[in-house]
Amino acid sequence: MPPSSSHAHAPDEPSRDPASPAADAAPAPAPASTPAVGEISAQTLNRLSVYLRCLRELQAQDVRRISSQALAQRFHLSATQIRKDLARFGEFGIRGVGYEVEPLRQQLENLLGLNRSHAAVLVGAGNLGSALACFQGLQGEDAFRIVGVFDDDPAKIGQSLGALRVRNTAELADAVRETGASIGILTVPAEAAQTIAEVLVDAGVRALINFAPVTLRLPDGAQAKNVDLMIFFEELAFFLR
Amino acid sequence: MPPSSSHAHAPDEPSRDPASPAADAAPAPAPASTPAVGEISAQTLNRLSVYLRCLRELQAQDVRRISSQALAQRFHLSATQIRKDLARFGEFGIRGVGYEVEPLRQQLENLLGLNRSHAAVLVGAGNLGSALACFQGLQGEDAFRIVGVFDDDPAKIGQSLGALRVRNTAELADAVRETGASIGILTVPAEAAQTIAEVLVDAGVRALINFAPVTLRLPDGAQAKNVDLMIFFEELAFFLR
């Protein structure tokens, strides 16, 4: 990886590109009315992830029920917003009581699509790529499994990363088809990102996390989440003026 | 955005708490009217970072001038928004012509506080910490310098990461004071994050990037940016339902 790509993430993308692969509504298990995919903002989605994390923490502490109020205080959130966000997908709470932690956690996992396992391939075995390949957050979850790590650099090919061995990028498309991977993680240099993204999407990947500081142009039906780490640093620099 | 960040995430924090360590207005070098720090939203700030990156790319291609229209098309942004964002800080454009790349780039760098160098310490030399310590995006910029890497683990202490050697976390506070570091990068386990954050802030660090999925509670005057990589994955999982 050349100038090891400058990856960094993207807090939230500059507004643009309203195109989104809207999926259908109502996933089988949810009894409540579920809005079409495109109708939930990234912001809301991120909050749901946060709530889920909070619920898991509560569950680890054997908390069975919690009110929006208590949840908000415990994790510095807004009680009203928690209620609004949750109410969007059904009536999960019990009036006068609060929410039951376990069922709510499950609802959120279903809603976020974490109830099934997603295979991911990672391209670019530089420092960041290696870190992600070994990332405990991913290993711990059942929802995501990295099934292949790829790089161009002959020096890296063959090296092992955790349980995986770095393979030649030439094998990428075949590997995606064989494993049915639906997620691609791009930790390649900026120049290579677009090309690799196209290979991935052609082979069947539908969701990308792109750590390279470029905007990917993707066909409909494929989604990319840009993550530019430099932007976080620049945001802090601003507060230090 | 939360005061000093709330839980774990990154994209953009759940709304709330308008409190912010507002600094004063008008930094000396900017001739244009500069709003107080707290008045610029994280969203706008991120867009400014994006514009800056685009300008640098244009400059590398010897483009001298560009209109908001052309800029927008080239990088898939919104022309109106570019103009609105920039106009907020002064009249940088030439009507009928567009913007001069070089001076605009400088203005943005000043505005974002990238004209001076910020020393950063990194705590937690795991996979992610190591990746960031060697991160070219940071090495390339003059604006940020990682001046120290710290860890608790005796097995890691003494190892070298790029030009640096991992030091004992016990030396952290002294190192911050000696180097005058203003930024702290937290790549420690969730349990350790709050404690380390306090040590850093006590020693003089005013801005943190926290990769641990916990909400840091910080005194006024210190700012944390939470970055939770899992949230990016969860966002994609949703689109794959």
Place this chain on the structure above:
DNA sequence: TTTTGTGAACTAGTTCACAGCT
């Protein structure tokens, strides 16, 4: 009671459309 779920009010952010320079 207590606490959810939700319309209504409010606030922030984006896009439109055009006046005003060059």
Place this chain on the structure above:
DNA sequence: AGCTGTGAACTAGTTCACAAAA
């Protein structure tokens, strides 16, 4: 003519405040 800068219109997102349910 061409393009910026900007009020005005619009859209999205948040908070308030209260009716309905347990």
